[in-house]
Amino acid sequence: MSEAVPSPEAGASHASHGATPPATHHGPPLGFWRTHVFSLDHKVIGRQYLDLALVAVTTGMVLSWLMRIHLAFPTVSVPGLQHLSPNGAANGVISPEYYLSLMTMHGTIMVFFVLTTAPFAGFGNFVLPIQVGAEDMAFPRFNMMSFWVTALAFLVLVASFFVADGPAISGWTAYAPLSAVGKDAGPGQELGQTLWAVSIAIFCVGQLLGSLNFIATTLDLRTKGMTLARLPYVTWAWFITSVIGLIAFSVLLPACILLILDRTAGTSFFIPGGLVISDRLQPHSGGSPMLWQHLFWFFGHPEVYIAILPGLGIVSTILPAMARKPLLGPRIFIGCMVAIGFLSYMVWGHHMFLSGMNPLSATLFSVPTLIITIPATITTLLWIGTVYGSRLRLTTASLFCLGFLSVFVTGGLSGFFLAQPSIDTYLHGTYFVVGHFHFVMGVASMFGIFAGTYFWFPKMYGRMLNETIGKWHFWLTFIGVYCIFMPMHWLGLAGNVRRYSAFTDDYMKGMLPLHRFITIGALATGAVQLLFFFNIFWSRRRGALAPDNPWEATSLEWTVPSPPPHDNFGGRHPVVYHGPNEYGMAGPTGDYVMQDSPEPLPVR
Amino acid sequence: MGMSNLPLRSTPRPAAHPTAPSTGVWVGVATISMSFAAYTSALVVRQGMGTDWLHFQLPAILYVNTIILLASSVSLELARRNHAPAGRAQAPDIVVLPGPASRTASWLSVTLLLGVLFLAGQIVAWRQLASQGLFLATNPSSAFFYILTALHALHLLGGLGGLLYVQRRLRRSGALDVGPALSAATLYWHFMAVLWVFIMLLLLVRL
Numbered sequence: 001m002s003e004a005v006p007s008p009e010a011g012a013s014h015a016s017h018g019a020t021p022p023a024t025h026h027g028p029p030l031g032f033w034r035t036h037v038f039s040l041d042h043k044v045i046g047r048q049y050l051d052l053a054l055v056a057v058t059t060g061m062v063l064s065w066l067m068r069i070h071l072a073f074p075t076v077s078v079p080g081l082q083h084l085s086p087n088g089a090a091n092g093v094i095s096p097e098y099y100l101s102l103m104t105m106h107g108t109i110m111v112f113f114v115l116t117t118a119p120f121a122g123f124g125n126f127v128l129p130i131q132v133g134a135e136d137m138a139f140p141r142f143n144m145m146s147f148w149v150t151a152l153a154f155l156v157l158v159a160s161f162f163v164a165d166g167p168a169i170s171g172w173t174a175y176a177p178l179s180a181v182g183k184d185a186g187p188g189q190e191l192g193q194t195l196w197a198v199s200i201a202i203f204c205v206g207q208l209l210g211s212l213n214f215i216a217t218t219l220d221l222r223t224k225g226m227t228l229a230r231l232p233y234v235t236w237a238w239f240i241t242s243v244i245g246l247i248a249f250s251v252l253l254p255a256c257i258l259l260i261l262d263r264t265a266g267t268s269f270f271i272p273g274g275l276v277i278s279d280r281l282q283p284h285s286g287g288s289p290m291l292w293q294h295l296f297w298f299f300g301h302p303e304v305y306i307a308i309l310p311g312l313g314i315v316s317t318i319l320p321a322m323a324r325k326p327l328l329g330p331r332i333f334i335g336c337m338v339a340i341g342f343l344s345y346m347v348w349g350h351h352m353f354l355s356g357m358n359p360l361s362a363t364l365f366s367v368p369t370l371i372i373t374i375p376a377t378i379t380t381l382l383w384i385g386t387v388y389g390s391r392l393r394l395t396t397a398s399l400f401c402l403g404f405l406s407v408f409v410t411g412g413l414s415g416f417f418l419a420q421p422s423i424d425t426y427l428h429g430t431y432f433v434v435g436h437f438h439f440v441m442g443v444a445s446m447f448g449i450f451a452g453t454y455f456w457f458p459k460m461y462g463r464m465l466n467e468t469i470g471k472w473h474f475w476l477t478f479i480g481v482y483c484i485f486m487p488m489h490w491l492g493l494a495g496n497v498r499r500y501s502a503f504t505d506d507y508m509k510g511m512l513p514l515h516r517f518i519t520i521g522a523l524a525t526g527a528v529q530l531l532f533f534f535n536i537f538w539s540r541r542r543g544a545l546a547p548d549n550p551w552e553a554t555s556l557e558w559t560v561p562s563p564p565p566h567d568n569f570g571g572r573h574p575v576v577y578h579g580p581n582e583y584g585m586a587g588p589t590g591d592y593v594m595q596d597s598p599e600p601l602p603v604r
Numbered sequence: 605m606g607m608s609n610l611p612l613r614s615t616p617r618p619a620a621h622p623t624a625p626s627t628g629v630w631v632g633v634a635t636i637s638m639s640f641a642a643y644t645s646a647l648v649v650r651q652g653m654g655t656d657w658l659h660f661q662l663p664a665i666l667y668v669n670t671i672i673l674l675a676s677s678v679s680l681e682l683a684r685r686n687h688a689p690a691g692r693a694q695a696p697d698i699v700v701l702p703g704p705a706s707r708t709a710s711w712l713s714v715t716l717l718l719g720v721l722f723l724a725g726q727i728v729a730w731r732q733l734a735s736q737g738l739f740l741a742t743n744p745s746s747a748f749f750y751i752l753t754a755l756h757a758l759h760l761l762g763g764l765g766g767l768l769y770v771q772r773r774l775r776r777s778g779a780l781d782v783g784p785a786l787s788a789a790t791l792y793w794h795f796m797a798v799l800w801v802f803i804m805l806l807l808l809v810r811l
Contacts, residue, residue, distance in 0.1 A: 135617060138624040212631045220624040224615055246631065250638040257751070258646060266741035269650060286654025286744065291646060298642075572614040598611045 040140035046126030056113035063106040072519035074502035099501035100169035107172030119310035130557040133223025135567040138216035149206035157199035168193040176270030176292035184278040204253035214242035225576035232580040237313020248302040255295035297348035311448025321553040322398035323390035336375035362421040369419040396470030400451035411440025432492025458546030480525030625788035658743040669725035676718035683711030
């Protein structure tokens with residue numbers, strides 16, 4: 001650093017060497033299309049991903065309402081639904097087959113287009129490059145393609161609502177052979193199921209491009225002084241998530257291609273010989289439905305961690321900032337995330353205990369499933385230890401972090417039961433599993449998304465979200481999700497089978513009152529989300545102006561204006577001197593030291 | 605360092621990230637390897653579970669294609685080695701001699717030609733199989749043959765695109781900053797050759 005402070009122009013003129021500007025340096029865009037639609041800017045792409053997730057989560061939520069209404073009041077007519085599906089919902093009453101369509105689409109939309117896109121691609125795209133001190137992702141063009149490919153996948157999936165016979169009915173897991181044989185397997189299994197497989201294949205391509213960008217950016221675009229040990233924890237989480245995603249989606253893509261070939265080209269990968277469906281002998285031979293299950297769950301279980309790991313990172317970033325204390329055991333925390341990522345590839349068989357598995361294999365899958373709870377438990381204890389004895393600032397963001405902790409523990413505890421084949425045999429086909437995965441994968445990830453929204457919204461839009469509305473949103477949602485998913489565990493223990501569209505004429509009739517309670521809870525909790533929608537749309541224009549660092553946090557995104565300029569750091573790169581964990585000490589501007597603060601650390 | 609006042613909070617933005625293209629390709633190599641591992645395990649499981657596996661003779665032209673692809677890897681390596689060595693470290697006012705740069709361009713053209721020849725050879729192999737009545741849906745063995753070879757060809761097309769991009773930039777800006785892109789493209793192309801050898805061995809053992 002012996003040179004004098006260079007003028008900003010010297011830093012900005014990369015063309016001074018007479019070379020073509022490298023791919024990472026794109027100037028500010030000109031015109032509407034390049035600025036807002038086909039933008040190369042990671043911040044625009046991150047917001048686009050979040051907007052897509054918002055559309056998707058609204059769609060998925062409405063689908064769940066339709067299912068819940070039908071489960072609680074099977075004869076009720078939903079006005080207008082017959083226009084969407086004349087066959088599936090004649091007079092607005094949902095048929096059993098259409099119920100399965102709704103279930104398939106709800107699961108697919110939520111898992112892929114909400115829980116994968118929002119916490120990972122959405123926030124990750126916006127925040128990660130700034131946190132590592134880069135002006136953009138390593139490959140901005142791939143990044144733009146990644147979003148538009150994902151948006152295309154969503155359109156292809158939603159298009160299946162508007163084809164004859166409607167969407168697929170084989171669930172988000174699309175088990176073969178029903179997903180592979182075509183129209184004999186029921187309504188929606190012809191064009192609808194093909195659209196499903198094509199959509200997911202396209203989605204895989206988008207996520208692979210995104211993960212590639214995340215990895216290369218984290219490894220190669222870190223600014224001076226930003227060692228791996230100084231990376232903010234949420235960037236660690238996104239990095240590990242992208243490694244998991246790379247492996248998972250590069251297996252799901254082949255699985256989808258083989259499924260599409262079985263459906264359209266007459267091959268027999270997943271369809272056994274001599275199979276009779278709807279009184280018709282299927283013209284296939286020798287395939288194995290188990291092959292699909294193995295390929296799918298090899299992706300499917302890591303997918304759970306793709307959804308949840310960013311949440312772990314978000315909580316570990318927000319809690320120390322709100323508790324004004326360093327995160328307890330940061331290296332242990334990162335080690336736990338690596339361990340979870342590694343173990344997530346050894347447990348996929350626990351989804352298949354009922355599929356006819358050798359008891360020895362079942363044990364082999366059960367043991368790592370139980371072991372994976374150890375890093376998850378350590379993580380939870382680290383958060384509790386961080387908050388313990390602190391003067392926690394009760395912002396909406398920190399409330400959602402605490403809520404994350406609660407549902408993560410609740411959902412995790414029921415996982416102990418399901419990890420054991422002998423108990424899973426009884427519970428696997430029941431609502432116990434529905435309650436379990438909604439808590440630990442759905443609600444926990446959603447709370448991570450909410451926490452991230454309340455935390456980074458000021459940086460993204462330059463305006464604060466309304467905290468009063470935010471706190472109402474938190475408490476009502478928190479109570480609501482327990483009303484919805486806690487009773488499902490009891491229903492499951494009582495033997496309430498899942499995937500049925502109604503419980504009117506059989507032994508499950510006695511469970512209808514509890515189902516009605518859940519339905520009312522789901523509708524009410526859904527209505528509460530209007531608070532959130534109002535808050536984010538109103539605050540974008542009317543919220544209080546956000547300062548650069550409203551939460552007094554340490555990482556680099558809080559050193560730049562809200563919202564950041566096109567190249568994040570105004571033609572320069574920050575120099576990093578500290579880790580992200582320097583809270584609770586006398587720093588130059590408060591009880592914390594920013595990562596780019598050149599001062600030596602004071603004694604704590 | 606050695607300054608009395610505090611160190612800088614920021615530095616001028618670096619001109620480029622020379623390692624990013626290679627990292628990107630390495631990550632791509634991992635991804636593609638993983639997806640071919642998935643096809644391989646599907647092949648092994650499918651062959652083991654069904655009783656309908658049909659063994660057939662691979663078309664002889666595949667051996668010629670293998671030699672062509674390996675040769676293209678060698679020619680691309682020659683292109684890379686002839687590229688102005690350590691161009692990045694030199695001062696920008698040093699004129700790069702036209703000799704090595706044009707030799708790089710020539711070897712690059714040879715590589716492109718061999719790549720296209722390989723793809724043409726693959727099409728001949730598919731036609732030969734089809735003329736024997738072996739199509740995608742005929743048998744799982746032929747299905748895997750077409751899937752593995754077609755997907756490899758698709759990825760190779762991507763590699764050809766990358767080489768064309770490098771060649772265009774070489775023509776336009778004359779060499780100095782092409783290094784990282786050329787190295788990355790070479791890495792990818794070598795991986796295509798290795799992947800093809802793996803596919804050939806798999807097909808030889810299993811079909």
